[in-house]
Amino acid sequence: MNPPKKLKHRYDPSSAEFRKEDFPFYWLARVHGRYNQNMERLLKRVDLDVPRWRVLWILSENGQSSISEISTHAIAKLSTTTKIVYRMKDDGLVDTAPSAEDGRVTQVSITPAGLATIERMQDVTHALFERSFAGLTKAQIERLNGLLETVFHNLETF
Template sequence: MSTPKKRLSRYNPASEHFKKEEFPFYWLARLNGRYAMAMEKALKKIDMDIPRYRILFILLDNGESSISEISIHAIAKLSTITKIVYRMKADGLVDTGVSESDGRVTKVSLTERGHEMIHEVQAATSHIFNNSFTGLTPVQIGKLNATLEKIFNNLPED
């Protein structure tokens, strides 16, 4: 008879009962890799890439944000986000300015061209979302998001 501990151990790479196909991070890594490849292919057609895509949608959702806030949501180094933001500024996708409350903080906001690019990205990538979630209900997607958020919060920040 299988004990609860033994049933759980097949998910743990340190266990003798481990099965890679039962390891959630195996599927998360494969999922992320396949998603990234599909997004890169779709975004390349409109001269866009994943890092700039992330920044555009973070700004769309959060509104004006500091570079450090963007780096937190994009899970990327501050120096990397800073370089990308200034390239996006040169391309006319974002504007930057100094925070009124703290002169050391750079605020970033979308330009009209940035909003136009978001519409181009949505048109170029909507099929990826639609195909990815075929057969799943909004409730299932919500539960999946809640589970992923819980795992994310269980992981160390650095």
């Protein structure tokens, strides 16, 4: 006896009924792209870009972090993150120091200038965040985050 075939849906690219508008990654890519376009435009007002915005937010939330930890949370290559961090150090936004536990690890911390930059970032991006989630309740946003986290973990070991 043959095992039952899996039912394919319009959101499955291998289905004959596939429609891009039903494909969750289509919408994730479009949302991410539009978000990045808006963020880049807004952050230019404070002489920043999205990668440096991410580093500052990671440090503001986590305190001191290694470049590797920043890379993981920013979902960026380690080499790219390293370049960003050292540009930010040159700009006075962060400081670096060897880890006390492992001298091979570089720890990054935010400077007072970096903290001031976060305030300026918030001023120029707040309206975008408000508008992005207009019409959604707190529970809907929490549900969306939970669903996205599940998809993220599903892709972890693929």
